[in-house]
Amino acid sequence: MAALAFCVCSALEQFCDFADAFVRFGLSASRSFQYLRAKRNQIEFRRNCRAIWLQELSNRHALSVRVVYEILRRARIPLTSANYVDHTIELVKKEMHRRGIDFAAIEASAEAYEAIDNFAVQRRYLAGQDTTDGGHRDYDMVDNYDDIEVLSGDEIDSSFYDYVEPLPVYQNEKIGTLKEGISFTVTGSILLNCERFSINFVIENPTRDVALHINPRLPQNYIVRNTKVKGVWGKEEVSSALPFSLHRGSKFAIQIFITDSDYLISVNGVHFAKYAHRLPYTTVSTIEVKGDVEDVSMERDEVECYPEHIPGFNPKEIRTALDIFDEQPNGDKTALMPYDEVDSSNLDWAPLGIKSSIALMKNIACGIPLPYYGLLPPDSLKVGRCLQIVGRVKLLPQSFYINLQKGQHYWPHPIIAFHFNPRFSKQSGAIGKAIVCRNAWYNGAWADEERSELDTDFRPGKTFRLAIVCAENAFEVYLNEKLITDFRYRIKPDVVDTVYIQGDIKLRSVVLLTNLSPKGTRRIYTNPLFRY
Template structure:
């Protein structure tokens, strides 16, 4: 009953619609609610586009960066149910300042920890230049469940970035730990032990001279640490199963992996072995990708022996399946095909990547959908990385014996 009352309140009476989506898709109540909210949000965007002729007026209401993310930024306004919140209230009090930062170079990390107030609306971490320009403005907004990234030059804000593959994981009354790593091309950000996103440099990072923390947080501490690898995470050990003793029906749809997913292979992924992924496509999918790569780091960039990237934007049930590899700091030649597949919004799937003596063969629900011939020795693969608009229940390594 509590769930029904919550849904009636949060969806605004659309219980029959959410029930229909729930029954037809098999998704959770929370995902069905997000699906309907996203539909309403798209309607609001179209409304504002019709009302405002200038793009600048639209971007004052919301950032278009978030449109591409299923983890969207949306909040009902008490004065106008179903509208986008335009609340500008936030604490601007400086709670911590680190000055006289010297020798900012690739590999330098700022590790910021503290506690989030029970009344927190938002807080910010700013990497500052001498003229008060901001090379990075990192701004979590808790009511909306998203994090704004931006820069400021001569008092003028740049274009916001808010989309992210990582679910929002900052909560009132809890501690937080944020790592910001400087690389030669961008900032990399890790939130509570998980890589969150990147922000390309718009100002010279070598001119950063101070760091300040503002807003509704307390007990803030900042460390400066040089590191050779990023991030430092705990990997999921991929379970090994025998083809003779394993059946796909044994897999569960109740427990799911944290996304993005990073798993460690316990042995070489070579001829005769298969990687099994059991998952479900989100209700509003754009794409996802799976990498077979040399290590689990984001920086330095790992070599990727096989990059599989299904994209769901095609019309008529066809999906673009892209394949590629990454070596020596760049992508190689892309291979792509457009096929009718069993990838459907809200539906479960079984993906199998079989390693042969010459290639990776990709099967979706036991149907061959793609093949990728080796460009490097498959024995170099150590890690499986998955990111995008799917929920992953199981990742297993299957062998012949």
């Protein structure tokens, strides 16, 4: 009777799922079945991943799978390979022993193990998991199927990944023990007829699971990241703020750096994306490369910082307009260059009063590629100075951000004195409406974020002039000479030696100025709320 009831309930659940999909996809049976197959694959994929994680943690802590599951359920922590999980398991295990909780009773309980399919993998907001763009990464295996895309009535199955040549062009089965700090750099040449290629971190088990699949697709200009467990592919990750930089007939260098929580991936010396561990990285034993590439080689290193900048990657020295004022006998500061030497056609963006002082920057109309790393002289960013950034907002912007930070590396996380991040609103539809987030990273964590919804002069396709002024107690941000926000110092600005800019803008120039007019009589940018 119980079995019959279970079958009836399962049939009703499947019927309700189909009815919901049928309505959702405009009464299209083919699209509805495609959605249900994709949903079923995601459920199976998550179940397989969770089983592997539980088995790995069981082996690592000499506990049964059921006991590990119960500990994770009680601690309400996500399945991840971070040391945080191991530390938490030990703490909870000691606490359970202290309270006299019987592990044998948990072992004998069928309920705990049967509930594994409903194990809620939570979003990760753990210390150290935050990104340099000020956001938090969500774990990709949450129970959410609303974003499954159905493009046609034909299912795109796992064979899409096993393209053209099933044999690897490069394979290495002696990669050693993996731990945080291990880096693999794969280099080679892309063929002139290349459609796609892949780098796979393979687990040598009966199903040859793929812990990490990196798949550049040149016709589409994006790089897929994914995982395969027991023949089932997970959900693809394709997003990145970095422009696609792989081209037919050129050489490439892709670095994969291992941390306890993620793979960090850089392309040609610039960080491209991070990919959360869906399977334990310690089980990977083989790295292989497939596809339309040649002359492939791999280098394994244990490094202290990431990414490894390749030859040709040269952060730009930020131009300064601090030393071009000459002290005259009468005490006035006048520009070294006369007015008639200035090409004013390139200086329409310049603040009133300093056009004559920045003639050395005539060529700012040329675009600067992103991501942008700009180097500042030591102790150059201090009270009384400002960083002026000129650019143009892209036509369909989502966000961009500016970090005033110490160091050029992505890992370990740099100290960020000021993180400025406008995020453009999609819901309001108002042009120029943005949620402006401000923050700082120090002592190993983000500070409390400040955010404001502002009606700004950031307009799609329009040029802007942004100035970050070092005032007495705060960074003040001016947009087109209007004060829009400020951010009180968490750490002094003189620690900053690098300016990092990324996002949906076209960058034209970055200049360090003194916040004085050429005559030294008034400030260029003045906060109307304070008297100087």
